Amino acid sequence: MNTISxxxxxxxxxxxxxxxxxxxxxxxxxxxxYEGENSEGCPACEDDSxxxxxxxxxLYPLDxxxxxxxxxxxxxxxxxxxxxxxxxxxEEWFLTLTGGGMDLSxxxxxxxxxxxxxxxxxxxxxxxxxWCKDSLSEKKFKKLRKTIREQLKQEKASIAEKTKEWNQxxxxxxx
Numbered sequence: 001m002n003t004i005s006x007x008x009x010x011x012x013x014x015x016x017x018x019x020x021x022x023x024x025x026x027x028x029x030x031x032x033x034y035e036g037e038n039s040e041g042c043p044a045c046e047d048d049s050x051x052x053x054x055x056x057x058x059l060y061p062l063d064x065x066x067x068x069x070x071x072x073x074x075x076x077x078x079x080x081x082x083x084x085x086x087x088x089x090x091e092e093w094f095l096t097l098t099g100g101g102m103d104l105s106x107x108x109x110x111x112x113x114x115x116x117x118x119x120x121x122x123x124x125x126x127x128x129x130x131w132c133k134d135s136l137s138e139k140k141f142k143k144l145r146k147t148i149r150e151q152l153k154q155e156k157a158s159i160a161e162k163t164k165e166w167n168q169x170x171x172x173x174x175x
Contacts, residue, residue: 002120004059004094018086019052021045022073044077052083056097059085060108062116075114079140082111106135106144113147124151 006013021027023044030042032050042048060082073084081099086092095111097104109127112119119127127148133141165173 002061002122004061006057006059006096008054008057016087016089018088019054019083021050021052022077022084044074044083052077052085052098054083054085054096054098059094059096060112062093062095062112063120072115076111079114080111081107084115103131106132109148110136110140110144113144118147118151121155124148124155 008014021042021044023042026042026044027048027050030048033048042050045052047053062084076095077083077098081097081104082095083098085094085096087094093115095108095115097108099107105123105126109119109123109132112123129145132144136144
């Protein structure tokens with residue numbers, strides 16, 4: 001997986017990324033730094049600042065530009081340990097972690113499924129079914145499992161075709 005190392009504490013780095021909280025409905029209703037009765041805070045930005053706070057120094061690139069990310073951004077923030085962020089200079093989109101842990105691969109994979117409906121090959125091959133099952137809710141695991149099975153089926157067909165091509169007799173190989 002092509003992760004990009006980024007030091008979020010580096011001066012000026014956060015200005016290059018849109019770290020706005022995707023939970024606009026909450027903030028429009030409650031404002032920022034909400035401390036009302038029974039307030040549990042914004043579930044997406046946690047501190048009610050209106051900005052997400054990356055905790056790990058990695059960006060996980062997404063392979064396409066979104067026309068409308070608002071609905072996906074909130075779902076990803078609420079359902080995974082990741083958030084969508086955009087580089088405001090290049091307009092590229094990335095996933096980044098907002099939670100910590102030893103191995104958040106299942107959560108990152110699930111965030112990819114929500115963001116772009118498929119998982120990068122490197123990450124796909126790292127995932128262990130048992131670890132994913134133990135790390136995710138049953139609903140999330142079933143969705144991730146379905147995606148992984150579909151991707152592996154497509155990859156198997158692609159590998160079979162490539163194997164056939166390379167197994168030809170040298171004289172039969174043409175452009």
